[in-house]
Amino acid sequence: MGWGVATIYLSLMVLVPLAAVVARASAGGLGAFRAALGSPEVIATLALTFGAAFAVVAVNAATGTLIAWVLVRDRFPGQRLVNAVIDLPFALPTIVAGLTLLALYGPKGPLGINVAYSRAGVLLALLFVTLPFVVRSVQPVLLELDRDMEQAAASLGASHGLIFRAIILPNLLPAILSGAALAFARAIGEFGSVVLLSGNIPFQTEVASVHIYGQIESGDTTGAAVVSVLLLALSLAVLLALNALQRWGRRYDG
Amino acid sequence: MARRTLRGLALGYLLALLVLPVGMVFARAFADGLGPVWAALSRPETLHALWLTLAIAAVAVPANTVFGVLCALALVRHDFPGKSIVNAMVDVPFTISPVVVGLALILVYGQDGWVGSWLAQRGIQVIFALPGMILATIFISIPFVVREVAPVLREIGTEQEQAASTLGASGLQTFWQVTLPSIRWGVVYGVVLTTARALGEFGTVAVVSGKIAGRTETLTVLVEDRFQAFDLAGAYTASLLLALLALATLFLMNVLTAREEA
Amino acid sequence: MAITVHRVSKRFGAFVALDDVSLSVPGGSLTALLGPSGSGKSTLLRVIAGLEPPDSGEVFILGEHVTQVPPQKRGVGFVFQHYAAFKHMTVYDNVAFGLKVRKRPKREIDQRVGELLRLVQLDGFAQRYPAQLSGGQRQRMALARALAVEPKVLLLDEPFGALDAQVRKELRAWLRRLHDEVHVTTVLVTHDQEEAMEVADQVVVMNHGRVEQAGSPRTIYEQPANAFVMGFIGPVNRLEPNGMTREAMIERLVHYGFEVRVDLALEDGERIWAQVTRDDAEQLELERGQIVYVRPSHTRVFGP
Numbered sequence: 081m082g083w084g085v086a087t088i089y090l091s092l093m094v095l096v097p098l099a100a101v102v103a104r105a106s107a108g109g110l111g112a113f114r115a116a117l118g119s120p121e122v123i124a125t126l127a128l129t130f131g132a133a134f135a136v137v138a139v140n141a142a143t144g145t146l147i148a149w150v151l152v153r154d155r156f157p158g159q160r161l162v163n164a165v166i167d168l169p170f171a172l173p174t175i176v177a178g179l180t181l182l183a184l185y186g187p188k189g190p191l192g193i194n195v196a197y198s199r200a201g202v203l204l205a206l207l208f209v210t211l212p213f214v215v216r217s218v219q220p221v222l223l224e225l226d227r228d229m230e231q232a233a234a235s236l237g238a239s240h241g242l243i244f245r246a247i248i249l250p251n252l253l254p255a256i257l258s259g260a261a262l263a264f265a266r267a268i269g270e271f272g273s274v275v276l277l278s279g280n281i282p283f284q285t286e287v288a289s290v291h292i293y294g295q296i297e298s299g300d301t302t303g304a305a306v307v308s309v310l311l312l313a314l315s316l317a318v319l320l321a322l323n324a325l326q327r328w329g330r331r332y333d334g
Numbered sequence: 335m336a337r338r339t340l341r342g343l344a345l346g347y348l349l350a351l352l353v354l355p356v357g358m359v360f361a362r363a364f365a366d367g368l369g370p371v372w373a374a375l376s377r378p379e380t381l382h383a384l385w386l387t388l389a390i391a392a393v394a395v396p397a398n399t400v401f402g403v404l405c406a407l408a409l410v411r412h413d414f415p416g417k418s419i420v421n422a423m424v425d426v427p428f429t430i431s432p433v434v435v436g437l438a439l440i441l442v443y444g445q446d447g448w449v450g451s452w453l454a455q456r457g458i459q460v461i462f463a464l465p466g467m468i469l470a471t472i473f474i475s476i477p478f479v480v481r482e483v484a485p486v487l488r489e490i491g492t493e494q495e496q497a498a499s500t501l502g503a504s505g506l507q508t509f510w511q512v513t514l515p516s517i518r519w520g521v522v523y524g525v526v527l528t529t530a531r532a533l534g535e536f537g538t539v540a541v542v543s544g545k546i547a548g549r550t551e552t553l554t555v556l557v558e559d560r561f562q563a564f565d566l567a568g569a570y571t572a573s574l575l576l577a578l579l580a581l582a583t584l585f586l587m588n589v590l591t592a593r594e595e596a
Numbered sequence: 597m598a599i600t601v602h603r604v605s606k607r608f609g610a611f612v613a614l615d616d617v618s619l620s621v622p623g624g625s626l627t628a629l630l631g632p633s634g635s636g637k638s639t640l641l642r643v644i645a646g647l648e649p650p651d652s653g654e655v656f657i658l659g660e661h662v663t664q665v666p667p668q669k670r671g672v673g674f675v676f677q678h679y680a681a682f683k684h685m686t687v688y689d690n691v692a693f694g695l696k697v698r699k700r701p702k703r704e705i706d707q708r709v710g711e712l713l714r715l716v717q718l719d720g721f722a723q724r725y726p727a728q729l730s731g732g733q734r735q736r737m738a739l740a741r742a743l744a745v746e747p748k749v750l751l752l753d754e755p756f757g758a759l760d761a762q763v764r765k766e767l768r769a770w771l772r773r774l775h776d777e778v779h780v781t782t783v784l785v786t787h788d789q790e791e792a793m794e795v796a797d798q799v800v801v802m803n804h805g806r807v808e809q810a811g812s813p814r815t816i817y818e819q820p821a822n823a824f825v826m827g828f829i830g831p832v833n834r835l836e837p838n839g840m841t842r843e844a845m846i847e848r849l850v851h852y853g854f855e856v857r858v859d860l861a862l863e864d865g866e867r868i869w870a871q872v873t874r875d876d877a878e879q880l881e882l883e884r885g886q887i888v889y890v891r892p893s894h895t896r897v898f899g900p
Contacts, residue, residue, distance in 0.1 A: 085401070085408075086401065086405040086408045086409075086420060087416065087420060089401050089405070090405070094423050094427065095423060096448070096449075097439055097441065098430075098438055100442045100448060101437060101441060103441075146344050147344045147348065149344075150345070151344075154337060154341055160588075162345065162348065164587075165352055165353065166348075167584055167587070168356065169352070170527075171580040171583045172356070172534065173533070173534030173535070173536055173554045173557075174537065175555075175558050175573075176554070176577055179359070179561065179569060179570070179573050180355035180359050183355065183570075184354055184355045185355075208355070211351065211352065226678070228678060228679075228680035229680050229681070231667070231676070232676060232680040232738075232741075233693065234666070234667045235645060235646075235674040236697060236741070236742075237668045238693075238697050240336075246693075247682060251683070265429040266429075269432065269434065271537035275558070276561060289432070289537065292437065293433045293540075296436070296440070296541055301437065308433075308434040308437055311431065311434065312430070
């Protein structure tokens with residue numbers, strides 16, 4: 081009974097709408113896709129979206145691991161509070177995130193830094209919304225990590241740096257990749273936080289989601305569907321690659 | 335010492351990226367004192383937006399809770415054809431751009447859409463109206479209850495349920511008296527996360543609502559609308575409400591986690 | 597003396613793990629630290645290794661004062677109860693690790709790893725991952741890894757604790773043979789008195805963070821220093837120290853193959869046990885419920 085309900089609900093809610101997007105995109109035929117791929121604005125938008133997502137994911141891989149490390153291996157007052165703060169990007173509406181970043185790092189910001197209407201603004205917004213993913217992915221793995229391995233390495237003469245590089249990091253890699261995949265998927269499609277901060281300047285700071293929004297507003301649903309399908313297909317490819325990388329990283333798990 | 339450097343870097347990053355910006359909302363909202371905030375709050379469009387946001391959540395959250403529990407049960411306890419597809423489908427709302435979701439819903443439920451055209455003939459409007467916004471909110475908050483309950487179900491195993499059935503309990507009785515109580519924390523977390531997401535959704539609702547002021551603006555859409563209208567006070571006030579809701583969610587989750595561990 | 601521990605103390609919060617412990621381990625010997633859980637034996641081993649700093653006291657390895665020296669520089673080989681295998685590296689890379697840290701040339705590493713894998717009977721397993729090995733194999737790999745860098749002392753923390761009884765017995769004997777071949781000063785922590793007695797040259801019995809007695813297995817068994825040591829080494833019979841013959845009823849006969857354990861009950865209800873060979877049991881026609889007569893032949897008396 082349960083699975084019948086589940087399947088119907090999901091089909092109605094998820095499958096059918098997605099199919100509609102693919103159908104609309106195909107309604108324009110191959111010509112529509114060629115037109116989209118030939119449009120410099122679309123290319124620029126996709127390039128910026130993917131470029132920004134990759135950049136942000138790379139930064140997150142480092143900062144996420146660092147933050148997870150400090151939360152797990154360090155002890156300081158207020159640690160529990162810091163741990164709770166990590167989830168803020170999950171809880172805060174994206175539009176509010178954009179507004180707050182604009183308030184602090186925009187034209188009227190108190191710090192004198194202004195990243196509004198620039199690519200740096202796009203990156204900043206994406207860094208905000210993707211912050212929790214790698215941290216929350218790495219934290220449990222770090223907690224469970226067998227300290228004996230590190231002590232064995234120490235008894236064999238390895239320095240702290242080597243222990244981190246040769247012992248800890250390889251064992252964290254699957255978790256880092258998994259968090260990176262989630263962060264990537266989020267960054268690709270992010271809308272609310274970017275829309276205020278970037279100024280949505282075509283060829284400069286217009287990300288895919290904003291472009292699609294513009295197409296919907298102007299009634300070009302076919303064009304919107306085409307770019308959506310391109311976006312989905314490309315991000316699926318990246319996610320599959322990351323998945324394969326993860327499985328390769330787990331190959332020694334026997 | 336390396337330890338302090340790492341700690342400093344991590345905390346500094348969090349401060350610059352998370353804490354200070356969110357602090358700005360409070361600073362800016364109250365920049366000119368309590369007066370403008372109160373004025374903005376009591377404006378009809380703000381109150382309507384607040385009411386609308388809560389009303390939508392009041393429908394979406396229970397729907398997704400019921401679905402979530404059933405779906406988790408199905409995924410963990412049963413094998414059926416297409417199970418892996420269902421499993422993947424659950425995550426889709428998480429991974430798709432909200433704007434694309436909005437587009438998808440328009441294509442299906444809009445005036446010319448697959449289902450929408452049929453409904454329009456009967457005078458039912460979905461897109462640019464409340465039903466569409468509810469659908470949108472349901473869509474984007476589907477995963478949470480499922481993903482919180484499924485691991486709990488997996489972990490507790492079937493032994494308790496089997497014990498109950500050997501003692502004579504029917505399926506329904508077992509569900510209410512054995513299964514549900516043992517997954518209650520998963521359900522609670524799922525509900526809190528679903529609610530937070532439902533209250534805070536922007537992109538999908540923005541596309542699907544038409545942003546008709548005073549009619550189909552949720553709090554999040556109101557923020558953008560006020561910003562574009564150069565009404566910063568209004569924008570910050572609405573943001574303030576949403577930020578408070580977000581902090582309340584975080585606080586609640588932490589309290590609940592602590593209580594569960596106790 | 598290869599290892600000297602001088603008046604080491606260590607507490608964890610309110611718990612006293614080591615209480616003014618002093619110990620000497622002769623070079624080339626195999627010493628067992630024997631005791632129940634919480635006796636401090638693992639803590640002592642880790643203090644010697646440098647994995648745990650003592651609160652007070654000193655540690656010397658081969659005459660060098662190493663109390664402040666980190667584990668990287670002490671030249672100790674350490675083997676953990678749960679193997680601590682580098683699960684993301686092959687067996688080869690595991691064993692080669694210490695040599696790579698010391699930047700030995702590839703050819704030397706190749707040769708040494710090959711030697712060691714043959715020594716621990718894992719040749720042919722070089723390219724496997726630890727997850728593909730059995731527990732016993734993983735522990736042999738861990739030993740090879742520790743021996744690769746020619747440590748001054750080899751420290752083993754309940755190395756066979758996570759293994760099946762049969763594997764444990766085999767590896768125990770194998771370890772002794774290995775020691776006879778390789779002659780590294782070895783300290784072994786165990787809670788299994790059979791293991792300690794079988795394998796060690798010197799047994800150090802510990803309890804509540806203190807050394808109760810240190811000596812050869814024979815000395816420990818025949819001349820226990822106190823009631824704890826005696827009780828820990830084997831099941832004890834407690835009797836009045838008057839050497840009299842007592843009447844007892846056979847409650848149970850347990851056949852262990854060549855030996856038979858006889859569980860007896862004295863007239864006052866006290867329970868004792870005796871051990872006879874199978875032949876003796878047959879000759880005496882021992883049966884449940886029989887009345888027999890027992891007299892202690894050796895007693896040790898411990899004061900109050």
